Each structure stands twice: as structure tokens, then as C-alpha cells.
Amino acid sequence: MRRALILVWVIILTIPAYTQQNVSPSNKVDPAYFVTRNREELIHKLVDMPWGIKADDPVNVILQKIQTFLLAFQPAAEYSDDIYAKAANLQALKSVMQGGYGIGSVLINKEGKIIAAAHNSQMQKHRSDLHAEMTLLTNFEESRLAKEYVNIYVYKPGLIVFSSAEPCPMCYIRINTTGADTKYCTPGPDDGMASRTDFLPPAWKEMALKRKVSLGNCSPVMQKMSHLLFYSYLLDNRGPK
């Protein structure tokens, strides 16, 4: 009887831990998924998604099918950041459709409202600095809206930059410099800086540690879409060789 009671307690104590583990976004998708080496791997992953993509679809048809799915996508309550992931992915897709890189960002205020959005436009505008986050922050700082949120050049607390993909070193430093927190939908095992704060020079690291940085609570389908849009340059080998 005593052993049975202990067993029941072990089961009761284990269930919440297991549930907690299951809702952790990092456990939803195998980390190996977030590395795509070539066009063949990308096409395989695209065909595998519920977007109706066929291996021999032309690039514009692939992008239209992604757009159809994304526009109709309804974020579920259990994934609290999917609303931002959808908006960032729509930005990313916009850039890809323009011939650019597939990364998008949105700026969120402390009430959870999206107050600005932007996408990467390096290739469209031939500017090396126009990553999604850089464009987002520059446009925001130059807008009239900024007066409400900016104190000199450091933002008032509570703003979050949410990116479809983990910010690169340049963007991560820029976000930290503004005082905003960082969230992202898909990790960047090959290029992301947000998960590598320890590698920053001491003063930059100290500043970065004052900000919050996290992988968003996003559904597997949004995480995968962010990743596939990021690697969409493999579809037609766009970008520098």
C-alpha cells in the first residue's frame, strides 16, 4: 500500500514536469531541422509541409502556396508568440517575393501590440546594413511614433524586437543598444548571435545581459516556416556567391 502511494505521488509529480517539457518550444522541433545545407534539402522540407508544394513547382508557385497558407493561418492560444511569428513571416515572405532574403521583424510594445514591421532589403536596395531588424529600428526611430517610446536613443522599457530568425551579430548588438528585448521564432545554429552572448566583448556582454532574450513560444509550423523562408535563397541561389 505504502509503495503504491509512493508510486502515485511519483506519477503526480512527474506529469507537470512532462507537460512543461512538452510546451517548451525548443522541444517541439528537432534542432537538426534548423540546418539546411542545399536546395535538395530545402525542397524536401518544403514538400513535407502541409502547403501543397510539389518538388517541381516553379519558385513563384512555391511562394504563392506559402503565402496562401500563411494568410489563412490562425494562431492558436497555446502558442502565445504565433501572432508575432505570423506577422514576421509575412514580412519575410514579402522580401523573398521581391527577390530578397527571407527575414522579417516586428516591434512589440509592452501592451503586446505590433507597432512597426520590416523585412530584409539588402539585395533590393544594394545596402549591406538593411537587415530586417536594422530596417525596423531605423524606420521606427525616424518615425513620429518614436517620440512616444524613445528616451534619447535608448527606448523606454517594455519594447521587444521579434524576428522570424535569430538575429545576427550586427542586429543583436543594435537591438541591445536600443534597450529593447529580443525574441525570435527560429534558431540560427550557423549565424545567430542572440544565443551566443558569452562571446561578446565584456562591455557589450554586460549590456546584453541587461536585456531579455528568448526563443519565442511559437508553433512547430511557424518555426519551420521561419527557417524555410530564411533558407529560401537556395531556391534560386540568390545572393553573393
Ligand SMILES: [Zn+2]
Ligand atoms: Zn542581422
